[in-house]
Amino acid sequence: MNKIDKKENQEVKKAGAEVSPVVTDAAFVPYADVDEVADGVRVRVDLPGVADDAAEVVVENGVLRIEARAACEAPAGHDLAGQEFWVGRYHREFALGEGIDTDGVKAKLKTGVLEILLPKRTAARARKVAITN
Secondary structure, eight states, X not given: OBOOOHHHHHHHHHTTOOOOOBOOSEEEOOOEEXXXXXXXXXXXXXXXXXXXXXXXXXXXXXXXXXXXXXXXXXXXXXXXXXXXXXXXXXXXXXXXXXXXXXXXXXXXXETTEEEEEEEBOXXXXXXXXXXXX
């Protein structure tokens, strides 16, 4: 965690604002929920502050890797006197079992929640077996 240096802090206090520590370019491990659904595994990752185009999902060598960047910019024509919004990057990895069809992985990001569907390979899906006499 980086803090605003004393000189910057004094200048901001002159402007009448209190300053809290600012996190810049920090790696944060986001919270995630993992649950089994009918045809695969669903992973939901909490990514507050991440724009729809600021996240990346990569599946490589049996690992699901999530990278994202949260940013908060001042409105046009304004300078921030202080910043308390978290700004930085997220990083999370999951090891995938052999039963996951890595070619069929789908992801969507909506309102700060990344949802990833990891489909099971056809052979790994549960199926009803007919009993014969």
